[in-house]
Amino acid sequence: MKMNFKELGISEDIINTLKKTGITEPTVIQKESIRFIKNGRDIIAEAQTGTGKTLAFLLPIFENISVNSSAIQALIVTPTRELAIQITEEAMKLKEAKDINILAAYGGKDIGSQMKxxxxxxxxxxxxxxxxxxxxxxxxxxxMNLKTLVLDEADQILLMGFKNDIENIIKETSKKRQTLCFSATMNAEVKKLAYRYMKDPLIVTAKKEKITLDNIKQYVVETTDRQKQDALCSVLDEDKPFMAIIFCRTKRRVDDLEVDLYRRGYDCVKLHSDIIQSKRERIMKSFRNGDIQYLIATDVAARGLDISGVSHIYNYDIPESAESYIHRIGRTGRAGEYGYTCMFIDPKNKRELEEIEKAIKFKIQRRYI
Structure with missing residues (x-):
């Protein structure tokens, strides 16, 4: 379905601002949801990072906000600080078209300045x-005057134990509000939460773009946990990636790997939830600018981050599920570019690997070093 932003009801000023950032055509999730959101419909959307979901809710929110009113009219709740920062950056770009007052409220940032x-x-x-x-x-x-509530990455909000917090937040809002629920997976828990607080929601699914996996060369290196670090370094030395994310399962593994890689002379920095917020923001800015070659991260810290320029993804530790694997490697091979991913497994990961291969219907090529 060929459709432009104007046909979706987006104003010229916002369309021109989008053009300046190189966005000229709406994505599938935007085509299927913007008009309904603009018209006040409740929506449950299944959409992953990289599908354009942030603008799918930001654009109609900007259209519907009245700058003449001083009330809080829209609220976007997100599970991590990084995602809150990323959404705020997107919203700030749109301010050029419509001068809406925006507040980012997350831990690690001075509450006094937020209160002011x-x-x-x-x-x-x-x-x-x-x-x-x-x-x-x-x-x-x-x-109490809230028009629109957005729960972004709803599956992660629940996974991270925020269910009661969300229910307490919803109690503070107007019953007349519009509710939008965006999630990478639409599991039973997400549906239960959504249906409890939504009025006749429209279900929208942005089909997972198969092109993502088609454009990604996938490899597995069979090793042992003891030899894994040497194996990783051999691969890094061969690949010499421009920008790469190395995923570990735990914060401890991230800490240990960063120390060892740094000692070996690699340009790397770690990212996880124990790092103070101001430092995390500096790290992400440096990585986005291409000042750092390797970002070593946990899933939670990197959840929802859409970073252009990442050419390689390394799974130092095997992901906990096939879905997590797809989510991790989907950060490369974007916008028609080719991506590359390599996963390091030891003998005890055999069953998990088989589950991943079954889910992606593909036997991942072995790489020998």
């Missing part, structure tokens, strides 16, 4: 659950 900003007029809040509840308890945020 809240004394003015705020139209849109992008928040993590904990910090938002903190503001609600202090009565610095009033959500």
């Amino acid at each position: 900003k809240l004394k003015g007029s705020i139209h849109l809040i992008i928040a993590t659950p904990g910090r938002l509840l903190d503001h609600l308890a202090r009565k610095t945020i009033n959500l």
Whole structure:
């Protein structure tokens, strides 16, 4: 279905601002949801990172906000600080077209400056659950005039144990609000939460773009946990990637690997939830700018991050599920470019590997070093 932003009801000013960032055509999720969101419909959308889901809800929110009102009209709740920052960056680009007052409220950022900003007029809040509840308890945020509530990465919100927090937040909003639920997977838990708080929601699915996996060369290196580090370094020396993410299962594994790779002279930095927020922001900015070659991260820290320029993904530890594997490697091979991924497994990972191969209907090629 060929459709442009104008036909979706997006104003010229916003269309021109999108053009400046190189966005001229709406993605599948945008085509299927923008008009309904703009018209006030509740939506449950199954969409992964890289499908354009952030603009799918930001564009109609910008269209519907009245700058003449001083009330908080839209709230986007997201599981991680990194995702809150990323959505805020997208929203700030649109400010050029419509001067909406935006507040990013997440832990690690000075609450005093957030409270000061809240004394003015705020139209849109992008928040993590904990910090938002903190503001609600202090009565610095009033959500009773809220028009639109977005739960972004709803599956992760639940996985990270924020279910009660979300329910407490919803209690503070108007019953007349519009609710949008975006999730990479639409499991029973997500549906249960969504249906409890939504009115006749429209279900939208952005089909997982098969091109993502087709464009990615996938390899497996069979090794042992003891030899894994040497195997990784051999592969890095052969590949010499421009920008790469190395995934580990735990924060401890990330810490240990960063120390060892740094000692060996690799240009690397770690990213996980124990690192203070201001430092995480600096790390992400440096990585996005291409100042760092290797980002060593946990799944949670990298969830939802859409970084252009990542040519290689290395799974130092095998992901916990086939879905997590697809999610990790989908960060490369974007926009028609070729991507490359390599996973390191030891003998005890045999069953997990078989499950991944079964899910992607593909036997991953072995790489010998």
